[in-house]
Amino acid sequence: MKQIGVGVLGFGTVGAGVAAGLLKNRELMAQRLGVDVVLRGVADLDIESDRGIEIDPALLTTDASALIANPEIQIIVELIGGTGVAKSLVLEAFAAGKSVVTANKKLLAECGDEIFGAAQQRGVDIYFGASVGGGIPIVRVLREGLAGNQITSMHGILNGTCNYILTRMENEGLSFAEVLRDAQAAGYAESEPSLDIDGHDTAHKAAILASIAYGFHVPMDQLLVEGIRHLSGNDVRYAAEFGYRIKLLAVITRNNEEVEVRVHPTLVPLKHMLASVNDVFNAVMVKGDLSGNTLYYGRGAGSEPTASTVIGDIGDIARNIAANGARFERGINVANDGRVVMRSPGSVSSRYYLRLMVADKAGSLGIMTNILGRYGVSILGATQKAHGCDDVQEDYVPVVMLTHKARESDVNQALKEIYETGVVCEMPIKLRIM
Amino acid sequence: MKQIGVGVLGFGTVGAGVAAGLLKNRELMAQRLGVDVVLRGVADLDIESDRGIEIDPALLTTDASALIANPEIQIIVELIGGTGVAKSLVLEAFAAGKSVVTANKKLLAECGDEIFGAAQQRGVDIYFGASVGGGIPIVRVLREGLAGNQITSMHGILNGTCNYILTRMENEGLSFAEVLRDAQAAGYAESEPSLDIDGHDTAHKAAILASIAYGFHVPMDQLLVEGIRHLSGNDVRYAAEFGYRIKLLAVITRNNEEVEVRVHPTLVPLKHMLASVNDVFNAVMVKGDLSGNTLYYGRGAGSEPTASTVIGDIGDIARNIAANGARFERGINVANDGRVVMRSPGSVSSRYYLRLMVADKAGSLGIMTNILGRYGVSILGATQKAHGCDDVQEDYVPVVMLTHKARESDVNQALKEIYETGVVCEMPIKLRIM
Numbered sequence: 001m002k003q004i005g006v007g008v009l010g011f012g013t014v015g016a017g018v019a020a021g022l023l024k025n026r027e028l029m030a031q032r033l034g035v036d037v038v039l040r041g042v043a044d045l046d047i048e049s050d051r052g053i054e055i056d057p058a059l060l061t062t063d064a065s066a067l068i069a070n071p072e073i074q075i076i077v078e079l080i081g082g083t084g085v086a087k088s089l090v091l092e093a094f095a096a097g098k099s100v101v102t103a104n105k106k107l108l109a110e111c112g113d114e115i116f117g118a119a120q121q122r123g124v125d126i127y128f129g130a131s132v133g134g135g136i137p138i139v140r141v142l143r144e145g146l147a148g149n150q151i152t153s154m155h156g157i158l159n160g161t162c163n164y165i166l167t168r169m170e171n172e173g174l175s176f177a178e179v180l181r182d183a184q185a186a187g188y189a190e191s192e193p194s195l196d197i198d199g200h201d202t203a204h205k206a207a208i209l210a211s212i213a214y215g216f217h218v219p220m221d222q223l224l225v226e227g228i229r230h231l232s233g234n235d236v237r238y239a240a241e242f243g244y245r246i247k248l249l250a251v252i253t254r255n256n257e258e259v260e261v262r263v264h265p266t267l268v269p270l271k272h273m274l275a276s277v278n279d280v281f282n283a284v285m286v287k288g289d290l291s292g293n294t295l296y297y298g299r300g301a302g303s304e305p306t307a308s309t310v311i312g313d314i315g316d317i318a319r320n321i322a323a324n325g326a327r328f329e330r331g332i333n334v335a336n337d338g339r340v341v342m343r344s345p346g347s348v349s350s351r352y353y354l355r356l357m358v359a360d361k362a363g364s365l366g367i368m369t370n371i372l373g374r375y376g377v378s379i380l381g382a383t384q385k386a387h388g389c390d391d392v393q394e395d396y397v398p399v400v401m402l403t404h405k406a407r408e409s410d411v412n413q414a415l416k417e418i419y420e421t422g423v424v425c426e427m428p429i430k431l432r433i434m
Numbered sequence: 435m436k437q438i439g440v441g442v443l444g445f446g447t448v449g450a451g452v453a454a455g456l457l458k459n460r461e462l463m464a465q466r467l468g469v470d471v472v473l474r475g476v477a478d479l480d481i482e483s484d485r486g487i488e489i490d491p492a493l494l495t496t497d498a499s500a501l502i503a504n505p506e507i508q509i510i511v512e513l514i515g516g517t518g519v520a521k522s523l524v525l526e527a528f529a530a531g532k533s534v535v536t537a538n539k540k541l542l543a544e545c546g547d548e549i550f551g552a553a554q555q556r557g558v559d560i561y562f563g564a565s566v567g568g569g570i571p572i573v574r575v576l577r578e579g580l581a582g583n584q585i586t587s588m589h590g591i592l593n594g595t596c597n598y599i600l601t602r603m604e605n606e607g608l609s610f611a612e613v614l615r616d617a618q619a620a621g622y623a624e625s626e627p628s629l630d631i632d633g634h635d636t637a638h639k640a641a642i643l644a645s646i647a648y649g650f651h652v653p654m655d656q657l658l659v660e661g662i663r664h665l666s667g668n669d670v671r672y673a674a675e676f677g678y679r680i681k682l683l684a685v686i687t688r689n690n691e692e693v694e695v696r697v698h699p700t701l702v703p704l705k706h707m708l709a710s711v712n713d714v715f716n717a718v719m720v721k722g723d724l725s726g727n728t729l730y731y732g733r734g735a736g737s738e739p740t741a742s743t744v745i746g747d748i749g750d751i752a753r754n755i756a757a758n759g760a761r762f763e764r765g766i767n768v769a770n771d772g773r774v775v776m777r778s779p780g781s782v783s784s785r786y787y788l789r790l791m792v793a794d795k796a797g798s799l800g801i802m803t804n805i806l807g808r809y810g811v812s813i814l815g816a817t818q819k820a821h822g823c824d825d826v827q828e829d830y831v832p833v834v835m836l837t838h839k840a841r842e843s844d845v846n847q848a849l850k851e852i853y854e855t856g857v858v859c860e861m862p863i864k865l866r867i868m
Contacts, residue, residue, distance in 0.1 A: 017724070021582055021724050022582075024723075025582055025583070025584060025723075025724075028584060029581060029582055031649065032577075032649070033581065129579075135722075135724070135725040135726060135728060136728055137575055137578075137579025137728075140574075140575075140578060140579050141571055141574075141575065141579070143466075144571075144578075144746060144749070144750065145563075145571025145574050145575070145743070145746045146571065146746065147463060147466050147467065147745070147746050147749045148455055148456075148459055148463055148741075148745030148746055148749060149459070149742055150459060150462060215465065215466070273707075273710050273711075273731060275710075276705075276707050276709075276710040277707075283729075288569075288742055289458075289738075290455050290459075290569070290738040290739065290741050290742035290745070291569040291732060291733070291738070291739050291742035292569060292732065292733050292736075292739050293732060293733070294569060294570055294571075294730070294731060294732030294733075295717075295729070295730070295731035295732065296728070296729070296730055296731075297707060297728060297729035297730075297731070298725060298726065298727065298728035298729065299725070299726050299727070299728075302726075304723075304724040304725070304726065305724065305725050305726050307582075307724050308580065308582055308583055308722055308724035308725035309579070309725075311581070311582030311724070312578060312579045312581050312582055314582070315578070315581045315582060316578065323757070324758065
């Protein structure tokens with residue numbers, strides 16, 4: 001049986017998972033793929049610390065370039081992350097004629113054009129299944145399983161940290177700050193949590209999904225990105241009372257030749273499948289013109305789930321190489337003829353959840369509904385709440401409104417004008433309804 | 435760009451969907467795959483009836499063998515169904531050196547060894563993604579995305595008719611017979627519904643999934659198969675009161691080298707993702723040793739969803755052929771070295787829901803719990819119900835019990851003995867709890 005050698009760059013959580021998985025399921029993969037995938041080395045600056053896996057110390061090296069140059073290695077797995085040394089090593093691998101598997105969403109979202117261009121020029125494969133959705137093979141599904149579909153829309157829960165925080169806020173009635181502290185203590189959130197909770201990680205993944213579906217590099221600066229930092233425990237509770245659960249969603253939609261990519265907390269109807277996706281789990285609902293709605297669910301991060309997808313990609317390349325070097329075009333920038341363009345977020349229409357902290361005196365409501373009416377924002381339902389658990393202003397009460405479909409820019413203008421009247425004590429909270 | 439010709443056998447619902455999809459998304463697929471997939475003909479005995487799609491009449495023929503023999507056609511799509519003419523045409527296509535895409539679960543489940551053997555012998559591809567899960571690319575995910583995983587278990591809702599019936603029974607409080615009549619009138623159930631409601635269709639699909647995961651042909655006669663015909667509206671209601679939803683599940687589990695495949699109505703906890711799969715939708719939860727739990731959801735049948743998966747398979751073969759005829763081993767019987775064997779269903783342990791129609795007099799309960807105790811079946815909770823909506827026996831009341839984990843054979847013996855005492859008026863209903 002033909003042997004294909006693998007070199008892993010980065011011996012962190014995922015790197016250790018990939019190494020362990022390749023060693024554990026080598027025989028099984030050989031039976032399934034007809035090719036023997038052999039781990040030939042793992043490179044990291046630190047090869048001393050215990051990673052909790054059994055591995056021959058002779059496989060460990062601090063010399064990444066030596067792995068890349070090793071003629072017995074055909075596939076390089078980049079698990080370093082970021083756009084610094086990871087990028088130069090990936091380009092070095094291409095230059096050496098090696099195919100690359102990576103889980104590096106930042107690298108692809110920010111330098112995708114350069115990376116895919118270099119792979120194409122050198123005639124090697126780049127696979128990046130684990131860059132979105134961890135253990136969920138969503139990248140492969142989009143590129144192959146749904147290859148016969150025009151993708152109409154995608155709605156994804158793509159950040160486990162945010163989903164964990166939102167689930168605990170709802171289940172335990174806690175505030176955002178309390179749960180974040182807990183999550184940081186438990187290792188579910190970084191000490192510098194901005195990448196997760198402000199939506200940037202989700203945005204990177206959304207850009208990759210949109211790029212695959214529509215065949216062009218989605219520029220990060222054309223995404224509307226809002227995180228979950230401003231949500232109160234009361235928002236979660238009020239949403240539930242209206243029959244919704246708040247999720248941080250990546251929303252990718254196509255209208256004719258315009259593609260729109262947004263990331264924001266969203267009220268999802270409780271009966272929708274995405275509302276059942278709790279804790280650290282991720283899921284993506286994909287609507288194709290033929291398939292209709294399909295959903296893919298699993299662990300979006302973690303050593304073994306991510307390794308599962310990385311190893312699936314390794315298997316594909318190994319099979320390609322074994323099949324006399326057949327190479328399949330897997331890059332992002334292959335399916336667009338320039339017709340599909342990005343749509344600016346301001347022109348979006350949506351239904352909205354509004355929470356306004358309103359002065360507790362006669363006439364307040366009238367002033368607000370008057371302004372909203374002038375901007376054509378029509379109210380579906382409104383309810384005044386008792387003081388919530390994390391309100392501080394004594395003389396202001398929360399008023400929650402659900403709107404009919406309205407233009408984003410109209411809603412923004414109306415809320416600004418309401419704020420300027422002084423009838424509310426803070427900028428109103430505005431969440432989209434799915 | 436290289437052209438690959440496709441001939442479709444069978445111009446029914448799915449055949450029309452595949453033809454329409456290939457015509458509609460031809461350009462898109464060419465951009466994505468780098469190969470031009472061309473519909474060259476559709477064969478059916480009836481080429482006169484209107485299928486509601488726009489198609490050049492010159493593409494239609496009644497001569498299936500002529501399509502198979504056409505040198506401009508490299509891929510034959512079999513959508514006739516059954517094991518009669520469909521089987522001989524598939525073998526004829528192999529003999530002519532053509533690769534085949536099929537959605538025919540019966541053919542694969544019952545004649546898989548012969549079909550895969552013939553394809554292997556002739557060196558052609560056979561793809562069958564649409565045989566399980568309709569528009570859900572679950573076959574591809576199992577074979578490729580999760581190729582690096584040992585599959586620990588699969589739990590699937592694989593029959594849309596059953597799921598539709600169960601959803602309506604719960605939502606509208608109707609009896610099985612009422613919903614079935616409605617479903618038949620609406621075209622969601624066949625006039626001869628046994629294949630669906632008695633679990634055979636689910637069993638075919640379960641056998642295919644197990645075969646892919648474990649690399650051997652799963653014999654249909656070693657599956658435990660129970661349908662939903664015996665469920666009452668009360669069972670659905672009582673299950674909900676205990677926090678469960680009843681689903682017809684395919685359950686595939688592996689313990690060491692033993693694989694067990696079962697199909698039966700199952701109480702799924704309301705919080706479990708599978709409990710949110712309603713109406714005609716299907717879903718499969720797959721647990722891999724690396725990936726952990728992943729779930730795949732979508733439309734399990736219908737013209738366009740099934741066409742989506744068929745066309746995905748066509749795209750794979752077209753790409754293989756374009757890549758200088760590279761061929762990937764896709765059959766079922768490739769990954770097992772003979773170690774993995776089927777486990778007989780009798781030895782299974784599970785938690786159970788029991789409904790007993792008990793004589794409304796003193797001592798009845800004591801007799802039952804006594805017998806259950808003797809067989810080591812321990813009761814987790816029991817409740818006596820008022821007369822339900824579809825009970826007929828005046829002097830008997832429903833008693834529902836949930837058990838701790840118990841051996842299937844012990845439970846069966848205990849229920850038989852309880853029935854023989856005459857304390858119940860019918861064989862007790864026994865459902866497994868997930």
